[in-house]
Amino acid sequence: MTIERDHFGFDAPAPLGHPGRAGLPDGRPTGPEPGERLPDFVLPDASGRPVDYHADRAGAKSVVVFYRSAVW
Amino acid sequence: MLREFAEKQAIPFPLLSDVDSAVIDRFGIRNEEVGPDAGPLHGIPYPGCYVTDEHGVVVAKSFHDSYKKRDSPEILIDAALGRVTLDPKAPRAEGGESAVRITASLRGGRGTLRQGIRRHLVVRFELAPGLHLYGEPVPEGMMPTRVEVRGPEGLVAEPPLLPPTTPLRLEGVGLELPVWSGSFDIVVPLYATGALASETRPLDSDRASLEVRIRYQACDDETCLLPKEEKLSLDVPLDVIDVPRLGMHEGHGQREAAFDGRPHMRRLVLRKLRRKPLGFLRFVAKSIRLEWQALRRRRRG
Numbered sequence: 326m327t328i329e330r331d332h333f334g335f336d337a338p339a340p341l342g343h344p345g346r347a348g349l350p351d352g353r354p355t356g357p358e359p360g361e362r363l364p365d366f367v368l369p370d371a372s373g374r375p376v377d378y379h380a381d382r383a384g385a386k387s388v389v390v391f392y393r394s395a396v397w
Numbered sequence: 398m399l400r401e402f403a404e405k406q407a408i409p410f411p412l413l414s415d416v417d418s419a420v421i422d423r424f425g426i427r428n429e430e431v432g433p434d435a436g437p438l439h440g441i442p443y444p445g446c447y448v449t450d451e452h453g454v455v456v457a458k459s460f461h462d463s464y465k466k467r468d469s470p471e472i473l474i475d476a477a478l479g480r481v482t483l484d485p486k487a488p489r490a491e492g493g494e495s496a497v498r499i500t501a502s503l504r505g506g507r508g509t510l511r512q513g514i515r516r517h518l519v520v521r522f523e524l525a526p527g528l529h530l531y532g533e534p535v536p537e538g539m540m541p542t543r544v545e546v547r548g549p550e551g552l553v554a555e556p557p558l559l560p561p562t563t564p565l566r567l568e569g570v571g572l573e574l575p576v577w578s579g580s581f582d583i584v585v586p587l588y589a590t591g592a593l594a595s596e597t598r599p600l601d602s603d604r605a606s607l608e609v610r611i612r613y614q615a616c617d618d619e620t621c622l623l624p625k626e627e628k629l630s631l632d633v634p635l636d637v638i639d640v641p642r643l644g645m646h647e648g649h650g651q652r653e654a655a656f657d658g659r660p661h662m663r664r665l666v667l668r669k670l671r672r673k674p675l676g677f678l679r680f681v682a683k684s685i686r687l688e689w690q691a692l693r694r695r696r697r698g
Binding site: 328350351354368370382387 | 398399400402403411412413414415420421423424425426428430431432434435437438441442443444445446447448449450451452453454455456457458460461462463464465466470473474476477478512513551553590591592595596597598641643645646649658661662665680683684687688690691692694695
């Protein structure tokens with residue numbers, strides 16, 4: 326794929342305009358705000374075991390990171 | 398797939414899989430510009446982080462305008478713990494005077510810089526008892542504390558993050574001034590762009606020099622020391638990024654990891670193709686069109 330530098334100055338192995346390079350539009354909401362509780366959710370972990378976010382944290386602080394993919 | 402990824406990349410925290418983007422939608426962070434005609438990308442979120450307290454309530458979050466900007470894990474841990482830890486292995490420089498000790502240090506990634514990953518340049522002030530430095534605003538003639546970071550082309554330093562000030566009341570003149578005392582940190586988030594540390598070509602240099610300019614004036618309740626201007630230098634290692642084995646990343650001078658993305662990409666493509674065949678074909682057509690346009694741009698120079 327063609328390498329191009331975007332207007333932020335970042336290089337990526339995809340041409341400009343490629344959907345994978347789409348950024349966050351100005352003013353677009355980004356989910357729960359400070360002071361709000363994260364929604365309940367259950368998702369499988371790497372070994373397929375379901376993880377219940379709020380229950381399995383067992384009262385610990387947490388960092389929840391959304392990535393795009395582990396494949397690429 | 399995640400198990401292999403976690404093992405090969407030695408990831409110590411749980412990785413969860415949101416195959417159908419249901420949780421991404423519950424959070425409301427699906428990238429809608431990436432529709433069914435975006436092939437394997439369909440369903441991706443805007444990348445970002447939430448830091449929560451013990452009750453799962455958000456205390457800090459970060460989403461950036463470019464998907465390339467990500468926060469160092471160390472910054473997220475600092476946000477969760479509510480304090481900044483200086484990395485003993487990271488580049489650091491010391492200055493100031495006996496009553497005002499100043500330490501500048503890069504926090505995150507063991508003090509390296511790589512494209513898009515935000516680090517924190519932490520300037521720690523440690524004041525002798527009774528002294529304070531000024532925040533803003535202060536009347537003309539007084540010097541507010543300023544921190545500025547400069548570096549080579551491709552270094553982006555964001556506006557400093559200032560800790561909360563406390564008000565200092567000067568009874569005689571009826572003034573209330575914002576001050577810091579004791580030990581406090583002024584933090585400058587920064588990152589490299591492609592001009593300094595690209596992720597599509599080998600590094601031009603393996604180090605960069607950052608200059609930290611600090612202006613301040615320390616006072617106690619009665620008198621002030623002379624205003625000071627300091628320049629501290631940090632010699633910072635540059636780094637490439639870790640990439641999976643995939644055609645799009647090969648030969649770009651990055652760290653090609655043990656993780657082989659190719660069989661997983663094939664499966665992902667097949668799944669998306671089965672679910673949205675027309676959308677996938679549109680994605681292929683669009684990709685070819687974008688490649689043509691990029692080629693024309695390059696020919697025009």
